Amino acid sequence: MREQVIVRVGAKVLVPFIILFGLYVHFHGDYSPGGGFQAGVILAAAFVLYGLVYGLDAVQRVLPPAFVQACAALGVMVFAGVGVLTMFLGGNFLGYGVLAHDPEHGQHYGIIGVEAGVVITVFGVMVSIFYLFAGRGRRSG
Amino acid sequence: MRIRNLFAVVMMAGIYSLLSAGLFTIMDAVDVAFTEAAVGAGISTVLFLGALALVGHHERKPGHTPLLPLIVVLVTGGALVYGTMDMPPYGDPGNPVHHHVADHYLEESPHEIGIPNIVTAVLASYRGYDTMGETTVVFTAAVAVMLLLARRPRRPEEEEDEA
Incomplete structure (x- = not known):
């Protein structure tokens, strides 16, 4: 696909908007359909598209495999970290009410926090798996 | 076909x-x-x-006849269809599934959680513990794929050493 001008330019134009949409789906997940999982997949799709059109080396210069693998683990830690934080603030594990003076605001912060963990994990997992599939055939044939 | x-x-x-x-x-x-x-x-x-x-x-081309898979599919499909006979009618508001905790979520989540998307409220707050488990499952899946696919091709001399 490296010679296809329309595909190359189209992909380059689309990638920032896909990333923006992914962030919108995450941060607007309280008010509209969507949430962490969908946002993570959409963010990953942006980089998968870039990798499909420009090749694995180009996308791995932007997102090294070690980075996305770390993301996969980091997201789980963020999720559990929010739970531990609420425990330290005197609440139950993942009881977000204690995160702010008003329990409703605390719920907002907590939900955005754990959803951010989901986004990071799903994004890291999807991109890692894509790297593994795409990179497998290159050396070992 | x-x-x-x-x-x-x-x-x-x-x-x-x-x-x-x-x-x-x-x-x-x-x-x-x-x-x-x-x-x-x-x-x-x-x-x-x-x-x-x-x-x-x-x-x-598979080495076996399609007869056995066909029987398995028919029996499984038949069992599933038989199972639906006992299910409550689709979309009936009186179904038990709509009266366990769903009432509470629908009526109270605007006050308890304060966000309009009830799906997110259930996923991230009421069932936050489940969602954490799911995130861990996604992570575990990635680790499994890495273990299966990310083997580096060994050089011949290394293989001799291990043998």
């Missing part, structure tokens, strides 16, 4: 997934539709194509 070209099979699976997403939208399960469209029709199709690039896109 049988398709031996796996490329066509992957495309059909993607189309099927996209149609299911439309179906979920009609049934007002927009969050599920969103996931189905993004994962089922999007990422899975790309991963299937990546796998096809490795293994080739023609299915070999």
Whole structure:
């Protein structure tokens, strides 16, 4: 696909908007359909598209495999970290009410926090798996 | 009718997934539709194509007759259809599933959680513990794929050393 001008330019134009949409789906997940999982997949799709059109080396210069693998683990830690934080603030594990003076605001912060963990994990997992599939055939044939 | 070209099979699976997403939208399960469209029709199709690039896109002829698989499919399908006989009518508001905790979620989540998307409220707050488990499952899946696929090709001298 490296010679296809329309595909190359189209992909380059689309990638920032896909990333923006992914962030919108995450941060607007309280008010509209969507949430962490969908946002993570959409963010990953942006980089998968870039990798499909420009090749694995180009996308791995932007997102090294070690980075996305770390993301996969980091997201789980963020999720559990929010739970531990609420425990330290005197609440139950993942009881977000204690995160702010008003329990409703605390719920907002907590939900955005754990959803951010989901986004990071799903994004890291999807991109890692894509790297593994795409990179497998290159050396070992 | 049988398709031996796996490329066509992957495309059909993607189309099927996209149609299911439309179906979920009609049934007002927009969050599920969103996931189905993004994962089922999007990422899975790309991963299937990546796998096809490795293994080739023609299915070999199986060495057995289709009789046994046909029987298995018919028996399983029959059991599932028989199982639906006992299910409450679809979409009936009096169904037990709508009166366990769903009432509480629908009535109280605007005051307890304060966000309009009840699906997010249930997923991230009421069932936050479950969602943490799911995130861990996604992570575990990635680790499993890494263990299976990320083997580096060994050099011949290393293999001799280990043998």
